[in-house]
Each structure stands twice: as structure tokens, then as C-alpha cells.
Amino acid sequence: MAGYRTLMEYEAAARDSLSEMAYAYYAGGARDEVTLRANRDAWSSIWLHYRTLVDVSQRTSQTTLLGIPVESPIICAPMAFHRLAHDAGEMATARGVSAAGSIFTLSTLSTVSIENVAESTSGPLWFQVYVYKDRAVTVDLVRRAESAGYQALVLTVDAAEIGTRERDHHARFRLPKGMRAANLERAGFDDLGSDAEGSALNTYVRELLDSSLTWADVDWLASLTTLPIIVKGIVRGDDACRAIDHGAQAVVVSNHGGRQLDTAVPTALALPSVVAAVRGRAEVYVDGGLRRGTDLIKALAMGANAVLIGRPILWGLAVSGEGGVHHVLELLRLELLEAMALCGAPTIDDVTLDLVGS
Numbered sequence: 001m002a003g004y005r006t007l008m009e010y011e012a013a014a015r016d017s018l019s020e021m022a023y024a025y026y027a028g029g030a031r032d033e034v035t036l037r038a039n040r041d042a043w044s045s046i047w048l049h050y051r052t053l054v055d056v057s058q059r060t061s062q063t064t065l066l067g068i069p070v071e072s073p074i075i076c077a078p079m080a081f082h083r084l085a086h087d088a089g090e091m092a093t094a095r096g097v098s099a100a101g102s103i104f105t106l107s108t109l110s111t112v113s114i115e116n117v118a119e120s121t122s123g124p125l126w127f128q129v130y131v132y133k134d135r136a137v138t139v140d141l142v143r144r145a146e147s148a149g150y151q152a153l154v155l156t157v158d159a160a161e162i163g164t165r166e167r168d169h170h171a172r173f174r175l176p177k178g179m180r181a182a183n184l185e186r187a188g189f190d191d192l193g194s195d196a197e198g199s200a201l202n203t204y205v206r207e208l209l210d211s212s213l214t215w216a217d218v219d220w221l222a223s224l225t226t227l228p229i230i231v232k233g234i235v236r237g238d239d240a241c242r243a244i245d246h247g248a249q250a251v252v253v254s255n256h257g258g259r260q261l262d263t264a265v266p267t268a269l270a271l272p273s274v275v276a277a278v279r280g281r282a283e284v285y286v287d288g289g290l291r292r293g294t295d296l297i298k299a300l301a302m303g304a305n306a307v308l309i310g311r312p313i314l315w316g317l318a319v320s321g322e323g324g325v326h327h328v329l330e331l332l333r334l335e336l337l338e339a340m341a342l343c344g345a346p347t348i349d350d351v352t353l354d355l356v357g358s
């Protein structure tokens, strides 16, 4: 992928190739976008206390996540509507992620179906679950993900309401003709091209998704399946403990990339309290504003088992399809390996809390 050397260069190129509406949807955050910006700034405000004179001639970023071996602890975050970036949509993203040796998470609101994505790649897949008011719809999604070979369910818990993304209202976000929420065809909930005022996504979420969810519903999901459950959207230690008590094997410290509650705590600041509360009883992942290898090494040093990457993967997809996705992930992995070398940490296990501070 000649030319692009950083994730920021990918974003600039993607901005030129996407429609204004698609760029606004991908890039935007809730309300004043305070958390969107703060997620990134918070990683930069942590300092690395690097070790010297450690033999780092042999380095590896390999690890395992919920028992799945990966080339690096860099996972693809669930994101809706990839066909806005590329015709092959989530199939291309999944193939790019698989080429990078990592895990692809498919959103409930994908523009390619659970089955078609599974057929397009041999790489490991997770499925992100939104709970519909009509529970039978969610049960059907879970069954389909199980039979298509997905290896975990990611339950997103920070979207009781959809956060107001003012860029989407101004751009009147909707899916263009021919694009649908592919998993919801059977249920008849696949149309996001409506003439509603403002964002069609807001109307969709308000009408169809269940805002009455409680911790009892995590038990309900766990009772439906033998797949591991990952609870995504946690920023507090007590909530992380509840997630584990209700059956989660992992939690994702996330504020939805600043797209839900504006002025929510940046994830770099929330991570320590979650790691402390979890005390190793579950895996902990984190996302939000991670754009450099040095951000990643800080997250791992603070106790995350892995990071999820969101928007930069869509920039890679928009610029060069599956090759662009692979390249974005490889750039991040190489930056992580450089940071590990310069921190005196040749393996992921050597990336420990003493490396970070103020």
C-alpha cells in the first residue's frame, strides 16, 4: 500500500474518497465531541518510563485472546455499515483483518449478512449483539452467529439510547438505495433509507432496540448460548464486576468512540479502575482513540489484554479495500513492536504497569 505511512494519512485519503454523509457518520461523535477528542488526548498525556539495556533482538506481538491465537492484541471493533466505504463491505474488512492474523467483530447492523461474512474468510469472528424489543429477533441472530461459526458474542451496553451525533442530523444520515441492514431482512427491520427527519439511525434505534435492558438480560443472553460473552461499553469497576457476575468472560472499556454520552470519561482514564476491580477474573479490552503503537503499549501496560480499533479500519477499507484494512493493522502492529523494543519489552508479557506513569 504505497504512500500511506500512518493512520492519520489514511484518514485524510479516506475523507477524499467517501461521500460527505459517510465521512460524517464514520468520523463523528456525540454532541460537542468532547469525549471524541479526549479519548485521543488521554493516551498522549500518559508517559512511558522505558527500560534500557534489555535484549530486544527477538520480539513478538503474538498472544491469545479467549483462547484464540492472534498475531497481535489488536482486534477490529464492531462497526455498522461498511458498504458505505467499499462495495464488498464487511467481507473485505473481515478478509483484511484475517490477513493481519486478528479477530473481526461483525456488528448487528452490518451491510453484509452473518453468513456471507463467515463464508468469505477463514479468520476468527466475533458477533456484536444489539437486543431488539422483539426478543425473538435477537435469539435468531444469536443462533445464526453460532451456526456460522462465530466464536464469541459482544453485548454492547452503552447504547440504551442512541447518542445524538449532530453531524448525522445535518447530513440526514440514511443508507443509500440498495444498502440494507443485511442481518435484519428476515425480521423486516433492514430499512434505514427512510425519509425521517434527521438521522435515520436515530429513528431506527428508538423504534426497534430495547432500552429497558438490565443486568438480568446479560443472564438471559448467557442462558441462550455456550459462546463466551464479552460486555462492551463499560467505564466503571463496579459495572465490570457486575458483568462478570452475570456471566461475561471479558469486558471492553469503551465509550463507543465518543459517539454516545458526550463528556463520558476518556477510556485511558477509566481503564485502571476496571483492571483493578476485575483482578484477573476476566479479560479486559479497551478502545477509543488508539492511533499509535505508543497508545497501544500504554493500554497493554495498564492491564488491557487487547485493544479494539474502530475508525482507522474504515479509513483503510475506504482507501484500498481488504488490502487497506490489512495495511492499517500492520502499521499499528509494527508501531507497537517498535514501542516494545524501545521500552525494553520483547514480548506482550513484558509490557507491565511499571512502564507507564505521569
Ligand SMILES: Cc1cc2nc3c(=O)[nH]c(=O)nc-3n(C[C@H](O)[C@H](O)[C@H](O)COP(=O)(O)O)c2cc1C
Binding pocket: 025, 026, 027, 039, 077, 078, 079, 080, 107, 108, 109, 128, 156, 232, 254, 255, 256, 257, 258, 259, 287, 288, 289, 290, 308, 309, 310, 311, 312
Ligand atoms: C462508524 C462507527 C460505527 C459503529 N458501530 C458500532 C456498532 O454497530 N456496535 C458497537 O458496539 N459499536 C459500534 N461502534 C463503536 C466501536 O465499536 C468502537 O467502540 C469505537 O469506534 C472505538 O473508537 P475509535 O473509533 O476511536 O477506535 C461504531 C463506531 C463507529 C466509528
